[in-house]
Every structure is written in structure tokens, then in C-alpha cells.
Amino acid sequence: MGRPAGVSGAETMRAVRKAAIERIWRHGFEAMNLRDLAADVNLRLGSLYNHVPQKQEFLGNLLEDIMLELLQDFALRMEGLEEPMARLSAFVRFHIEWHTARKQETFIGNMELRSLTAEQHGRIIGLRKDYEAQVRAIVADGQKAGLWQVDDLRVTTLALLSLLTGISDWYREDGRLGQERLIRIYQRLAVRLLGAKSS
Incomplete structure (x- = not known):
């Protein structure tokens, strides 16, 4: 039909x-x-x-669209925020909310990189690096403002992203902790990871 x-x-x-x-x-x-x-x-x-x-082209476009949506949604969430601690808190909330709401997209976005052509892989990795760079800017700005001190900006940024992205593997809406409680826990974990004092 x-x-x-x-x-x-x-x-x-x-x-x-x-x-x-x-x-x-x-x-x-x-x-x-x-x-x-x-x-x-x-x-x-x-x-x-x-x-x-073409099935192969479809996969590349699908993963690219997912990353573009992530970047667009992140830009909207961060609009008007300037203070590094507020940006860090908003980033943690955004990352958890986005990745738990879109667990399937998150999973295939990580697992199916292996199925991309070299050209497709390069495009997706470039978009992921854009997101990483925006998070790294938050960490760098906080360090310049004296809010925290990190040994290596890129390593710390990757550690922060890994900490947060892993939630999508185990989070359940009907689990022991509600999402709001989970976000507050991870916001405190983030500032501790950066060496800042939690409020």
C-alpha cells in the first residue's frame, strides 16, 4: 500500500x-x-x-539529525546564561533530561558509529566534538573565574560527559529515584568532580 x-x-x-x-x-x-x-x-x-x-545513507542522516537536534536543544537551554556555575547546573539538567527521554537514540548513537562509512563517521564525530567543546567552555570559564581547578580541561570534560551519559543505560521512570532527585544528585557530583564546593 x-x-x-x-x-x-x-x-x-x-x-x-x-x-x-x-x-x-x-x-x-x-x-x-x-x-x-x-x-x-x-x-x-x-x-x-x-x-x-539507501539504508546506509539513512543511518548516517539519522545519527546526524539526532546530533543536530541535541545541539539545537542545548543552545536553547543555555540561552541567556552567563555565570559558569549556572551554566554547569543547566548543562547537567539538560544532559540528563535529554538522554533519558531519548534512550533509544542515545543507544544507537553510541553503538552504531561502527556501522557508518568513514565519511559519515567523520561528520558525526565532528558534531559530537562541537557539543564537547561547548561543555569544555563551561569548565574553562569556571576555572578562569576561580570556581574550580582542574588538571586537564579535555580529560575533565570527557569524564563529566561519561558520568552523565551513562545514566541513560540504567535510568527507569518507575525506578527508586525520581528524575528531579537524580538531577540534583548529579549536579552535586559534577561540582565535586570539578573540585568546587557544592551549594
């Missing part, structure tokens, strides 16, 4: 993307079959090719 009447191409693409993320998360990119993906969104295989002409 083709696209149902009254359904736009953009809506179909959103449905394809959602179904693909679910399939890649459950089975891995290499095991994702386009025929099954078409069935997931009630399309004929031929119609799916209008949205996913």
Missing part, C-alpha cells in the same frame, strides 16, 4: 524514523530489514524507497 490519503510525506518520514529507531535499538542496524520496516509503517517496499533510498 502507498501512503494513506491525508498523510503528508513529513508525517510518513517521522513514522519511518520512529520505527527505524525502534528496530535498530532492538536488533542492530545490520539486522534491520527494509521490508520489515516498510511493514511497520504500512508502506509497500517500493514506497519506502521514496523515503529511504
Whole structure:
């Protein structure tokens, strides 16, 4: 079957993307079959090719879109914040909220780097470095302001990102700790990691 009447191409693409993320998360990119993906969104295989002409290109575009969305959302969250401690607190909150709300995207964004071509891999790594650089700027600005002292900016930034990103592996909405409580704990952990005194 083709696209149902009254359904736009953009809506179909959103449905394809959602179904693909679910399939890649459950089975891995290499095991994702386009025929099954078409069935997931009630399309004929031929119609799916209008949205996913090449499986490899689709993966690269998907992971790139996820990173661009992360960067855009982060820029909006940090708007108007100048003081390093406030920016650090906002970053920790943003990172936890974004990565726990989008656990599947986070998982495939990390695990499926191996499935990218060299050119695709370079694009995604470049976007990840953009995010890392923005976090590193927070750490550097706090150090200049005398709020904390770190031995190595890049190592400390990577340690901070690793600390926070790992939450998406185990966090559950129905778990022992609510998200707000978890965020406050990690905000304190972040300032301790940087050698600052928690408030």
C-alpha cells in the first residue's frame, strides 16, 4: 500500500524514523530489514524507497539529525546564561533530561558509529566534538573565574560527559529515584568532580 490519503510525506518520514529507531535499538542496524520496516509503517517496499533510498545513507542522516537536534536543544537551554556555575547546573539538567527521554537514540548513537562509512563517521564525530567543546567552555570559564581547578580541561570534560551519559543505560521512570532527585544528585557530583564546593 502507498501512503494513506491525508498523510503528508513529513508525517510518513517521522513514522519511518520512529520505527527505524525502534528496530535498530532492538536488533542492530545490520539486522534491520527494509521490508520489515516498510511493514511497520504500512508502506509497500517500493514506497519506502521514496523515503529511504539507501539504508546506509539513512543511518548516517539519522545519527546526524539526532546530533543536530541535541545541539539545537542545548543552545536553547543555555540561552541567556552567563555565570559558569549556572551554566554547569543547566548543562547537567539538560544532559540528563535529554538522554533519558531519548534512550533509544542515545543507544544507537553510541553503538552504531561502527556501522557508518568513514565519511559519515567523520561528520558525526565532528558534531559530537562541537557539543564537547561547548561543555569544555563551561569548565574553562569556571576555572578562569576561580570556581574550580582542574588538571586537564579535555580529560575533565570527557569524564563529566561519561558520568552523565551513562545514566541513560540504567535510568527507569518507575525506578527508586525520581528524575528531579537524580538531577540534583548529579549536579552535586559534577561540582565535586570539578573540585568546587557544592551549594
